[in-house]
Amino acid sequence: MKYQVDKNGFYGEFGGAYVPEILYATVKNLQEQYLGIIETEEFKQEYHQLLKDYVGRPSPLYFASRMSEKYGCQLYLKREDLNHTGAHKINNTIGQILLAKKMGKTRIIAETGAGQHGVATATVCALMGMKCEVFMGATDVERQHTNVERMKMLGAEVHPVRTGNMTLSDACSEAIRDWCCHPSDTFYIVGSTMGPHPYPDLVARMQSVISEEIKWQLEEKIGRDYPDYLIACIGGGSNAAGTIYHYMDDERVKIVLAEAGGHGWQTDHTAATIHKGTTGILHGAKMLVMQNEDGQIEEAFTISAGLDYPGVGPMHCNMAKQGRTQILAINDDEAIRGGYELTRMEGIIPAIESAHAIAALEKMKFKKDDVVVLTVSGRGDKDVETYLKNKEMAGEYGNF
Template sequence: MSKFQVDENGYYGQFGGAYIPELLYPNVKELEDNYLKIIESDAFQKEYLYLLKQYVGRPTPLYLAPNLSEKYGAHIYLKREDLNHTGAHKVNNTIGQILIAKKLGKKRIIAETGAGQHGVATATVCALMNLECIVFMGEVDIKRQSPNVARMKMLGATVVAATSGSKTLKDATNEAIRDWIQHPEETYYLIGSVVGPHPYPDMVARLQAIISEEIKWQLKEQTGKENPDAIIACVGGGSNAAGAFYHYLDDEEVKLIAVEAAGLGVDTGESAATSQLGQVGVIHGSKTILMQDEYGQITEPYSISAGLDYPGVGPIHANLFESGRGTFLNATDDEALQAAFELTELEGIIPALESSHALAILGKLDLKKDDVIVVNLSGRGDKDMETYINYLEARNK
């Protein structure tokens, strides 16, 4: 068994587990007892892969970006998760989880969202499967991601504002958990990242593993070998990174590079670089690394990108960080914005702000001309146009 996969007790090294209120124990136990049987069944695989192909539009291309490659002096491939239906990797997970929820007989779906991409992907599959959908979203994120809020409402979801704390992703997750405690019987909590109590981190990672499964055969097709020298992905909770890393976890010659949001700078107090600032603690049902003060109170994260504005990382990533298997870097708001404009100008692809953090560290790596680098382009930039326009106007003043 891989030392980087979850063990039979729901842990990655010392991280993971299920730290939950007693009222939620039956729900989480039901999921733990059934998720692998469901995922591994022929019926699930047949429907899941059919929907990924015909509805989501997979496989997504693995694109050798010629101008980016020339600039950085290496072979840089972009895994184009931005071309999925709904515009990000999130739908790989929601398609899988909605099939699991249906199999468990759940009629009411709740979700949390930061950038809104998971909320849109959840509302999309709920519309497809004709299930009730309630999405919790921080009041701050509702304002800065208004196109996605409009999409969710158009898809029939109820969007509930989280008005406590920093009014961002952490607070939306808190509200979703409160709702789940109040409606445990009929509700399925469709978590959007590799966070939460076991088995969620493992389940989400397995559903996102389609990303690295495709990278392997696509690289083989294009270069003659399955393994790149490095895979780069942004990390908030970390589901796109978990998916991009999944089938390479034990190939230790492949460097796994996770890029967190440094915000205004790691030491400014306005950051979400969890691995640099965090300590071991418990958040949203699992033991992981999270940002907290000397009294163990969670400190507010900050990032210009709503999807990375989270004070913890998933336990799979906490273990990759602690074990040294993953290399954790970070990029500031400004670096991410510059990288977004660079990709747009060089390749004609407008990335999401989250993905731009992954692109931003290309210039910080010691790349050689024969290196094969895969950057997981986890989402497209439609939702961030207002931020980009403001940046452009400021830049041109």
């Protein structure tokens, strides 16, 4: 498994656990315990039972006939938007809350950008009767107001973070600060394939249910268990990790990931970390980060709150560096257009994050019989105001 994490928590040169001394014992404890817990039959049974009866898995693999015709391929959509809470994030929070319980933790913290991970964390805390606090950049609190209210309804305390540009990266920093103050009773449910080892591996494993299902669903539909192409959007990288997990070493499958170009990856208003980033350390791991020559973190910029992060998970950094994945930078206007296109052609309003993956189709050339699986990571209810505010970017789809 050449793209998996090694015993020291590295993917090639990326990864590791660079944590403040006060967190060392907590992180070490998690490293030593997580596999032993999540690989037990008891854990697996409880996890899969909740995925089935509570989350509503398996999520459908839907053949998008009109878009298949338009792009000259066989396009299947993996419908993570149909999960309980409206995104892939719940797959991971269910697993991590079970882990937290088995480790005897009583308080949960999380960071969130678009609010989907925050909602998913608040949801599982309500389910398990645990105290939940969510850190969210003040900019995102404003642009994802509905999700903030959902979190509060679920009983979570939401802390608006007013440092930096008040988005996802700042929320992560604040969550880590809080964790430093409460290391013994607090479990930090990280929402993406980032953070110190073992989080990138833990989150990828919890999301791997996506590609596990794709395998048997394709077998059922087309008589083989692999596609020619896998496409997903990528910020920190959790839905991308889940989509590709069981195909990483299968060279027959081309992997295309869409990151947020913002106003263009060559500009200062972008979140296209794999295009623009250099190796650095952020939030406990070595990864590609957007930074200046003094190593100061640059602000990420994109219309999409969930992709607004100046780093990208170490697993993805390594795969991109090895040439295993093709990374496309999708600008704001292209993403808005992609979102409207899926809405008009298939009757599915995707999250703006997922719309970046849709927009990637236009930049690719397919053969008629190419089987393409694209993950719709979340639904667009939370983004309707942003779509409406920017409908002039949607071209012919914006006229209504």
